[in-house]
Amino acid sequence: MLSETLRRLLRVLSFRTEVFTEIRDDSAALPQAAIVVVATSALWALGIGTRTALWVGLLVGPLVLWLLWTSVAWLLGTQLLGGRGTWLGLARVLGYVAAAFAIGILGIIPCGGLLAAPVSWLLAAALGYLAIREVLELSSERALLTALVSISVVPIAWVLLRHLL
Secondary structure, three states, X not given: OHHHHHHHHHHHHOOOOHHHHHHHHOOOHHHHHHHHHHHHHHHHHHXXXXXHHHHHHHHOHHHHHHXXXXXXXXXXXXXXXXXXXXXXXXXXXXXXXXXXXXHHHHHHOOOHHHHHHHHHHHHHHHHHHHHHHHHOOOOHHHHHHHHHHHHHHHHHHHHHHHHHO
């Protein structure tokens, strides 16, 4: 399982779009995606986080935000923009896409966080766009709109979540 997950991660991070449909169609990929989300969150929290961010980031935040990103993207992409695809399929793929946030570990380097955060968000947005386009079978324009709106919800929810906990 670990070697398959790592192979897929490398393909996702290499922008190999065929891996998105492979992950979407693999019902066993959901636990793998959840592991990627939690491991990535740990790296992000260690590199960029604070004590509060570590607590929320490691225990609650990543899974809630992953499910929120998936839900917003799925609702917008399928219910409003005519895409096709299942929520679970999209959740599996966006879990792998969340690996882009592992760049946050570079925040442990002085001034590294200044670049790590925006670079990881841009990478996640680019991979999210490709994933949404492939999984929901949307046109490029509709996938771009879906990706930008859905990933924009995540930092807003993160701020709210941190204040609630």
